[in-house]
Amino acid sequence: MRAGTSDDNMMLQVSDVFCKRLPKVELHAHLNGSLSTKTLRELANLQKSLSGSDDAVWNIQEAIIEHGQKRTLEECFQLFGIAHSLTTTPAAVYKATQDVIKEFADDGVLYLELRSTPRSVPGVMSKAQYIQAMVDAIQNSTDGQILVKLMVSLDRQQGQESASETLDAVLTAHSQNPKLIVGLDLSGDPMKGSLTDYLPSLAHARNAGLKISIHCAEIPNPDEVEKILDFHPDRLGHCTCIHPLYGGSQELWIKLLNSHIPVELCLTSNVKCGTAESYKKHHFIHLFSVKHPVVLATDDKGVFSTSLSEEYMLTADSHGLSREQLWQMALSSIDYTFASEEEKNQLKDMFLQIKQLSDVQ
Ligand code: 6MZ
Numbered sequence: 001m002r003a004g005t006s007d008d009n010m011m012l013q014v015s016d017v018f019c020k021r022l023p024k025v026e027l028h029a030h031l032n033g034s035l036s037t038k039t040l041r042e043l044a045n046l047q048k049s050l051s052g053s054d055d056a057v058w059n060i061q062e063a064i065i066e067h068g069q070k071r072t073l074e075e076c077f078q079l080f081g082i083a084h085s086l087t088t089t090p091a092a093v094y095k096a097t098q099d100v101i102k103e104f105a106d107d108g109v110l111y112l113e114l115r116s117t118p119r120s121v122p123g124v125m126s127k128a129q130y131i132q133a134m135v136d137a138i139q140n141s142t143d144g145q146i147l148v149k150l151m152v153s154l155d156r157q158q159g160q161e162s163a164s165e166t167l168d169a170v171l172t173a174h175s176q177n178p179k180l181i182v183g184l185d186l187s188g189d190p191m192k193g194s195l196t197d198y199l200p201s202l203a204h205a206r207n208a209g210l211k212i213s214i215h216c217a218e219i220p221n222p223d224e225v226e227k228i229l230d231f232h233p234d235r236l237g238h239c240t241c242i243h244p245l246y247g248g249s250q251e252l253w254i255k256l257l258n259s260h261i262p263v264e265l266c267l268t269s270n271v272k273c274g275t276a277e278s279y280k281k282h283h284f285i286h287l288f289s290v291k292h293p294v295v296l297a298t299d300d301k302g303v304f305s306t307s308l309s310e311e312y313m314l315t316a317d318s319h320g321l322s323r324e325q326l327w328q329m330a331l332s333s334i335d336y337t338f339a340s341e342e343e344k345n346q347l348k349d350m351f352l353q354i355k356q357l358s359d360v361q
Helices: 004-010 016-021 037-051 055-065 073-086 092-105 127-139 161-175 199-207 222-231 250-259 267-271 284-288 308-319 323-336 341-359
Strands: 025-031 109-116 147-155 181-186 211-216 235-238 263-265 294-296
Touching: 016 025, 016 308, 016 323, 025 092, 025 308, 025 323, 037 073, 037 092, 073 092, 073 267, 092 109, 092 127, 092 294, 109 181, 109 199, 109 341, 127 147, 127 161, 147 161, 161 181, 181 199, 181 267, 199 222, 211 222, 222 250, 250 308, 263 284, 267 308, 284 294, 294 308, 294 323, 308 323, 323 341
Parallel strands: 025 109, 109 147, 147 181, 181 211, 211 235, 235 263, 263 294
Antiparallel strands: none
């Protein structure tokens, strides 16, 4: 019997099993939005055993009932508060980080850039300790299959003073762990705060050697998109409302395409928050069809009850993609990571070895 070839592989249907086995790169995952129900429960129980109060447990139970349902962007942001109420100590941040890494590894992710907004809790944890807890969790992660990097987030709602505090903490941590802490992200409720308040911090971080990713156009905001594209970050998150069909304009769309900046696309997040009408009408297809660099991502796999495999499956299903197209999309994602050139080459070798093995199976 002849071994299967890439051509045969192209003809095969994309399936859940295929998407799970596909080696993948996750570049847009927020720690507190990625916590699974299991982790939330365990953190709630831990908190209960330390404080004796079961308030958190009740909150969690209520949140879990509707975990993963469709909800407005505003409601999503309320939900993050529940995870935040449980990651208030270095030990909880450490556990949350380790659990999320393991879950991504179990889903076939070989490279993960995990991002989080450091929080200080008076008398318990500083922003520097929050970052250190994540660094420790990544360094002590026992799963040898997955390479993990950290991105620190600035929350656009928290103001300039908080942003410069975070910047100080991240720059110190970056100088101690230059290979592990790779980037700075600007995220947070797109209906709140002003981008311009954070551009100086982002520029400062860039000068210190950090890569920059900015959440862009989750809601229509042409002035902001213009400024973000002029800043030319290394990656963009979402870009939901830039295409003229989805609240943007032809001019902005062309400007995005001409920038060639890779876009992190989170289909389920956009559909469940209602910022994209459906998977089929997601702007993915407009970027993909003109070969603009894109990477599929989960955003908040806990809040939206998804996984990176599911994102590949849903994208293939709604846009009729073949196995080979998914392979190419997963492989090209490596170029958009903030890993070193050597790490990128190693990852590509690993992906191609896995591909060769699966082609002959
Ligand atoms: C913008 C988002 C987001 O940082 O506490 N975050 N920001 N748009 C989104 N789309 C739905 N999803 C998550 O994780 C939770 C935080 O990540 C940002 C928000 O600031 C949220 O509070 P961390 O680990």
